[in-house]
């Protein structure tokens with residue numbers, strides 16, 4: 001949770017491009033932390049990762065995929081059996097229901113293959129825009145930028161967006177990030193949010209973006225700055 005007020009104005013395109021270059025240099029091996037061997041495993045892992053850490057999901061999915069190695073197998077699972085395996089990921093009733101239902105749809109409507117189109121992905125149980133973006137970018141190498149809580153916060157603090165909703169933020173980011181790097185930019189912002197630009201207090205003195213960041217410069221001038229109102233997704 002962060003309550004540091006976000007900048008009210010976006011930074012210039014040139015500064016944004018410089019920030020992106022630094023992020024790319026800082027996180028050269030950026031990739032999803034969710035363990036997976038194919039689109040099916042990634043999709044299920046992303047659904048399980050809602051409100052849960054990637055580490056916890058990675059501790060859970062090997063057992064799940066050993067028992068249910070394909071969508072067809074998971075489609076036939078008893079939800080209670082699935083719940084037992086995924087319980088530690090939280091919201092396990094809904095998640096079990098969704099991953100079984102999504103697997104059934106994949107088996108019945110898509111011939112057992114996870115679809116590579118956004119509309120088809122978003123028609124699956126438990127799959128919204130963010131989950132579809134993660135799967136498109138990481139399983140199919142399609143240009144897609146996913147806005148999670150880290151991306152939302154870090155993009156705001158850097159002045160890359162003033163968007164009020166995840167979709168607004170996605171629009172601002174995709175207007176400045178080169179299309180072929182949309183998936184990578186998602187990872188840069190997530191990694192930066194986890195390691196340095198943390199909520200509630202960012203570690204600006206360790207941040208390579210400090211000289212280009214409106215929030216960092218403001219906090220540097222006034223470290224005891226009072227906390228302001230929060231925005232959505234924080």
Ligand code: SF4
Nearest residue numbers: 197202204207213216
């Ligand atoms: S300078 Fe501070 S607020 Fe800005 S991106 Fe870095 S850690 Fe975040």
